Each structure stands twice: as structure tokens, then as C-alpha cells.
Amino acid sequence: MTLLDTRDDATPDIVTAATTRPATARNRLSSRWASLAAVVIAVLWTIPTFGLFLSSFRPERDVQRTGWWTFFAHPAITFDNYAEVLFGGSQPLIGYVANSVLITLPSVAIPIVLATLAAYGFAWTTFPLRDTLFVAIFALQIVPLQVALLPLLEIFVGSGLNNTFWTVWIAHSTFALPLAIFLLHNAMREVPAELVEAARVDGAGHVRIFTTIMLPLLKPAIAAFAVFQFLWVWNDLLVALVFAGGTSDVAPLTVRVAELAGTRGADWHLLAAGAFVSIVVPLLVFLGLQRYFVRGLLAGSVKG
Numbered sequence: 001m002t003l004l005d006t007r008d009d010a011t012p013d014i015v016t017a018a019t020t021r022p023a024t025a026r027n028r029l030s031s032r033w034a035s036l037a038a039v040v041i042a043v044l045w046t047i048p049t050f051g052l053f054l055s056s057f058r059p060e061r062d063v064q065r066t067g068w069w070t071f072f073a074h075p076a077i078t079f080d081n082y083a084e085v086l087f088g089g090s091q092p093l094i095g096y097v098a099n100s101v102l103i104t105l106p107s108v109a110i111p112i113v114l115a116t117l118a119a120y121g122f123a124w125t126t127f128p129l130r131d132t133l134f135v136a137i138f139a140l141q142i143v144p145l146q147v148a149l150l151p152l153l154e155i156f157v158g159s160g161l162n163n164t165f166w167t168v169w170i171a172h173s174t175f176a177l178p179l180a181i182f183l184l185h186n187a188m189r190e191v192p193a194e195l196v197e198a199a200r201v202d203g204a205g206h207v208r209i210f211t212t213i214m215l216p217l218l219k220p221a222i223a224a225f226a227v228f229q230f231l232w233v234w235n236d237l238l239v240a241l242v243f244a245g246g247t248s249d250v251a252p253l254t255v256r257v258a259e260l261a262g263t264r265g266a267d268w269h270l271l272a273a274g275a276f277v278s279i280v281v282p283l284l285v286f287l288g289l290q291r292y293f294v295r296g297l298l299a300g301s302v303k304g
Contacts, residue, residue: 049279055272056081063269081273085260093256093274100234100252100281102165103244107172107233108226114173115180115225116218120210122181123188124196134185140178148174149242156243163250167243172233180225187221188214227289234282253278 051068057077058068086094121127122134152174156167191214199209237254244250257278260271
């Protein structure tokens with residue numbers, strides 16, 4: 001038997017092993033024990049949120065004296081917590097909700113616009129040091145955002161932008177651009193080169209190719225990053241405290257929720273209601289776009 005014959009005989013074994021490994025992994029992940037473990041983890045993960053939901057509707061006296069699990073033995077429901085936290089007091093939560101919306105939407109839109117243009121340039125144009133610049137942008141993901149907080153704050157104070165929405169928009173957009181460019185670049189590289197070449201043969205330039213070919217095909221990746229960025233900005237507290245925590249006119253919902261418990265933890269009933277208000281919006285956004293979130297994060301991970 002020759003060396004060539006030996007290689008030919010070994011090829012079916014290699015192919016069989018390559019095809020059985022994914023099947024074995026799929027069977028293990030879909031087994032009864034794996035499904036049971038997933039259900040247990042989901043239940044344990046949901047219990048705190050469920051308890052928070054019940055506490056938000058319990059009277060102040062019950063919240064202060066007993067745990068949320070006693071609700072089933074002595075059920076008592078009130079909407080006073082939501083009414084007080086949203087519209088009562090000197091700092092109603094409804095104004096902070098509006099601030100969060102005003103902060104989140106531009107902080108999602110700005111990096112998407114900039115990242116789509118940059119990703120197209122890295123994926124389908126040629127210029128000096130293209131690969132080096134892309135690697136440098138990708139490497140920025142490992143830089144902690146805390147490193148840039150003080151320099152950015154000094155720049156904003158020196159330029160007179162402090163205590164405005166611009167500081168939060170610029171900060172969130174800057175921190176989000178490396179990941180956005182990386183995800184959208186990978187998605188663009190999956191577009192067949194023949195499709196782009198055919199458009200160029202028909203006389204389409206970069207603007208036409210970008211608007212008519214790339215953007216429609218990038219919807220899952222854009223939606224995935226939009227969900228990721230929306231959740232990050234909406235739930236952010238650190239950046240909000242540094243750049244917008246000094247005034248209620250700019251501070252988002254997370255800043256006010258952190259203050260609801262008071263210095264001695266006296267307002268737990270308001271904290272439960274306020275925390276659940278802050279949960280509802282990102283939860284609805286994620287559930288509505290979760291299929292795009294998974295598809296977009298996997299863009300560029302598989303070739304062939």
C-alpha cells in the first residue's frame with residue numbers, strides 16, 4: 001500500500017470524525033439533563049426579578065417588616081409606590097426616564113452611523129495601513145473605560161460642555177465604536193465579493209454599493225449592536241455619574257434609582273418600584289430584537 005492509498009483510506013475517518021463531533025455536542029446540549037439544568041438556571045435567575053416585582057406592589061409597611069415571599073400568605077397590592085416614585089416628591093422619576101431616553105437614543109444612533117461607514121472602509125476599500133488601523137481599533141476593546149473618564153472630563157470642562165447631554169453622548173459613542181466597527185466589519189466581509197463586483201460593473205460607486213447592498217444585508221448586525229448598546233447605555237451608572245450626575249436636568253434614570261433607597265435605606269418600597277421601572281424598557285427592547293441580537297453577534301464567526 002502506498003502513502004497515497006493510506007491518505008485516501010484515512011480521509012473518510014477524518015470526515016466522519018468532523019461530522020460526528022458537532023452531532024455529539026448537539027445531542028449533549030439537547031439531552032434531558034441539559035434541559036433540566038437550563039430550566040433550573042432560568043428559574044434561579046428569575047426569582048430575584050419576580051421578588052422585586054412583587055415588592056413594588058406591596059405597601060410600605062409590609063416591605064419594611066416582611067420579605068416578599070410572605071405576599072402569598074397575606075396578599076396586599078397598592079399602586080401608591082409607582083404613583084409616588086413616578087410623579088411625587090421634589091424629583092419625580094418620570095423626568096429621569098425622559099433623560100434616559102434622550103441619552104440612549106443618540107448614544108445608539110451615533111456609533112451606528114460612524115461604525116457602518118468605518119466598517120465599509122475597512123472591508124471594501126484599500127488604503128495604506130488599513131489592516132494595522134483595524135487591529136488597533138480592535139485592540140481598543142481591551143482598554144478599560146475608566147482610564148479615559150478623567151481625561152474626557154477635563155476636555156469637557158475645558159470646552160464648556162460639562163453638565164450637558166453632549167458629554168454623555170460623546171462618551172458612550174466613543175466607548176462603543178471599537179466593538180461596533182468590529183461587528184459590522186465582520187458582517188460586511190460575509191457579503192459575497194461577486195455581488196460587489198457585479199455592482200461595480202454596472203457602474204455603482206461606493207455610495208451606491210453602501211446604501212443599496214450593504215445596509216439591507218447588515219440589518220441583523222446593526223440590530224444586534226443596537227440592542228447591545230441600548231442595554232449598556234440605559235443601565236449605565238458610572239458614565240452617568242461622572243458626566244451627568246451633577247444636575248437633575250441631565251442625569252439619567254439609573255442615577256435617581258441609586259438615590260431612592262436614601263442614606264439609611266428607608267425607602268425600599270420606592271426603590272423596588274423605581275428599579276422595576278428601569279427594567280421594563282430594556283427588557284422589552286431585548287425581547288423584541290433578541291433574534292437579531294444572536295444572529296448579529298455570530299456574524300463573521302463561520303466561513304464557508
